[in-house]
Amino acid sequence: MKHKIWLVSVFIILSSCMKVKKKGDEAAPAEVKPVEVVELQQPAIEQQADKPIVKVFSYEYVVQNGRSFQEVQFHFPSHWPNEIILKKTELSENKNSMQTIIRLDDSRTWKESLVGEVKISYQFLNAQKEVLEDVEVLPVLNLQLSEDFNLAQKFKLNAKTKHIYIQSLRMEEKTHLYLEDYSGSVKIENLQSSTGTIQTFPLNQRAGFEQEGRAGGLLQIEIFTASGELNVTMVGENGGHGKAAREPDDTLRGAKGDDGSMPLVVFEVSPNQLFYKNVCAQEGSEGKDGSRGAQGFPGGIGKNGGNSGRATIKLWDANLKVSSPNLAGLKGLGQVGGRGGAGGAAGLGTGGDPCRLMKNGQPGGEGVKGVEGDDGRDGVAQKNSLFLNGQKVDLSEN
Template sequence: MKTILKLTTGFAALVMLAGCVEFKDADDETPQAPEPMVEVQSMGNLVVDKNLYIWNGKIVTEEEMLSVESGKNKDFEFQFDELRLEENGVLYTMGNNVRIHANRFVSAKGRIATFPKNMKAQLGEEGRSGGHILLDLGVAVGGLTIEMRGESGGDGIPAKYPDFALKGPKGKDGRSERFCQRRRPEALLPFDYSGAEGLKGLPGYPGGDGKKGGATGTLEISIEDSSRFVHNVEKVPGVGGMGKPGGVGGDGGDGGNPTVDSRGQNCGGIRGLMGPRGDKGPDGKNGANGEVQTSCITKNKIMNCSN
């Protein structure tokens, strides 16, 4: 395999595969070509014997990743003389669009994965796609597992706590009287002077909908010599986030006031009771799972694509 010297060489393989691999936006059925890649980074030899992450154009450990600020660019391209993955070695692409060129590739049951298991977006955010992975290999030896995994969608945002806007209307006040008619108790009963019960509170606020899980991402593998190489591709779309329960209903309305005549005397009634609390708000819906996307494998100049 010839060393990649120019960016345009890396695009040649992509052009050949353009009729096979689909790059889809979440709401767009039209195949999309990825953004142009940045300059190829020559890495020499690399041994992956633990968890390593492609983060902002660097290959770092988890501890180092925490100290490297995430950049806006998500397209990275690397050239290796030899890339070796040991049995406990995992290279995570972290949802970036990553192209890896290696003159010699050796894997002792190593793994390349888009995301670690159980990666989940924050509340109210959709899961990230696995991005795009290109493995352009000369001689490949050993066994490799590739995990195309979408990030799980974030759970819905919790429902708002009931505020005054959900409080039920006040109950009707006791009947109006200029003078209390205490001398004619048979004319009006005490409840005629009492305030009515408050009305029921309004339903609670809705729980937030769970967000969609990320797609698996797309994969291309091109190998010149694969006679001593086997691989397995696992596709795990991101699971949709959970919807949150509906909120508590609003407080019931205040009871009506008892009758007080023009002289300020209570005519014998009582204040109405507070109304019942409103019903629970509607529950949020669970988010949809992500899509399973295309992978294309080229061995001995024969290409096979599948979803």
């Protein structure tokens, strides 16, 4: 019984303490302290995940409207080293060259200003001097054409050039901008064209003798503001004709006929040994005929015309009318065979006093004409595509 009374007393005391504390709280509210904002450091693996992952090498032009300031910006793959050796060369008569080290940050980009009007080679190497990438960058172009202009030949375009950036292009009536077999992007900020034409090869251009006609390139043409009429004509280069057959030479000449066998002449003395004479003991023989010449050299083989190539045209201004007639390169023609080889010379007959002089043989006949070279094949005219403000539209081929 005493134990129960003690337990009840303890419970009452504890309850009183709890009630006192609650009253105290209501009487004097606790001070609220401001919460500090702590920037939590993300785990290293998440930081790594936040970095841009660049899978392939690329570059782009950075041009600000109204300013002459122009740059080229490179994007480097994430698996490349952070330090890269750059070998830069101006592809001009002087060929000025320099070498430096690029240290990449997390953006995996690097850019520099474009100065001058020459093409520049950028060669990127690792520490072992192995070439990681090799590109040739054109300057930003501003072109006003009053006559045909071959951009491919001007800058010796090749597979190392990925982009052509034209800030302004003015094309007078029936002028042509030739790109030959260049493949890559062509961006035109502002175009004014009076029936001008962007074209691969001139219509009459033919490859050298016995050379394949080149195909037009694969172009991605993007035009932002424009007016007038423009033709985008993809034309394959005509295949080279075969070379003329070689003239016959001594290797085609027929063999000479054999000469006749020599006669046998004996010296005969009279019994009294006062006279002597030559006596034909055995006649000679006639000369043999020369053999016929060999067949002439074959005519050269014509080569194939190039395919037209293909363009994807992205247009962001409906004020420009675009048509696109594509033409395949024509075949090269094979050439006739060459003349046959000369016949062999006649063999000589033998003889003469006191034997009979035997007849000579006949010269050999000329060989037959060489084989005619085959013609090549015409190329294939491929189809272009036109997108206006992102929507595919029909493209006139007139």
